[in-house]
Amino acid sequence: MTDETSPQLDRLIAGYRRFRESGWNPNRERWATLRDGQQPEVMVIACSDSRVDPAQIFDVDPGEIFVVRNVAAMVPPFETTPGHHGVSAALEFAVQVLKVKEIVVMGHGMCGGCKAALTQELRGTEPGEGGFIADWIAMLDEARVPIAAQHGTTGRAAEQAMELAGVKVSLENLRTFPCVRRKERSGDLRLTGAFFAISDGVLHVLDEASGEFAPAD
Template sequence: MRYAQPLPGSLVKRYHGWKATTFAENEAWYRRLAQEGQRPRAMVISCCDSRVHVTSIFGAEQGEFFIHRNIANLVPPHEPDGLRHGTSAAIEYAVTALHISQIIVLGHSQCGGVKGCEAMCSGHAPELERAESFVGRWMDLLRPGWEAVRGIADADARMEALEKQAVLISLENLMTFPFVAEAVKSGDLALHGLWNDITRGALEIYDARTDAFAPL
């Protein structure tokens, strides 16, 4: 493939540093992971945003979480239409092959994808309205959430509410997958909705009893 390029020297240097320290100090653990395979208990669906470091937030090690990242941590509805669905494939594998017992949808503050949805739905991002925009068509998943919060006057409060709508819509869409719904109803799988304030390091969890997010 003639377009592939060598890694930047800075990344090569960081790799060798990791290999000589973290890997060398935990080589037996890495070997065990390779030989025995992965057995994560939880799947985390989070945003691609580089500021959201899932394993650091939970102090997790390799092998603990099955992680899927996409724009704005969205889960599409179950659509067995023969097309390619990366998020749906990850969910199916986690539930039916890895038999994870928890799915965590993790939203966050200052989400660029959610800001794009706000701009698109309010008519300020015509480029996202184009049929060929992958981001725009993906953010269509969040349009119902925008409709739910568009009446909030304060811009910051509206954005936070829309970020949390991304979590709630994803939880609802998870339940459209038959294998997810079956596992939830049997008690083998639990769904969790979280929102991370990256400025304060705060984490909030959705409480279905109060229909609100509350600090952990």
């Protein structure tokens, strides 16, 4: 251990200082309203990929969206088996405590998690060596079958089909949660699927009736 910082941490600290000057100080009144709690009306479930920050894509202020990010923007199905259910806990908090009115599942282009689900390249690896990822993206195994049959397991067409299918799987899994089903049925909660294309910066929104994604703009 040394007292020296790394170049990576130095960049973060420099960014923090810019934030204090341009983000915190000019908006102190906004931050003051957040001291005693948060009241976001939207939950966004997105990928951990460093290129797809929901706050940046949707250009929102602090306190506007409640965000959960993980590999491939996945929502696991409702289950009560022992374990640490991080996404389920965050979902429960958003729906039951914060009472969000909208949940947006946002997939994205060039998703490494969806690509790995398609190729199954991590299948059989040990936890800590890829096994945790393999187990997580196995939630896409069923959706993978028709995609692999139509497009194969390599190439951009197959990858994008897997990315879009991942959004639909997460929406299906969201509806296995009793609190989500109940609130969607009563009109207190709306679920939306979205896809952000890194290549051209266009956001697409899912029309669940047709199963198609269309540009938001």
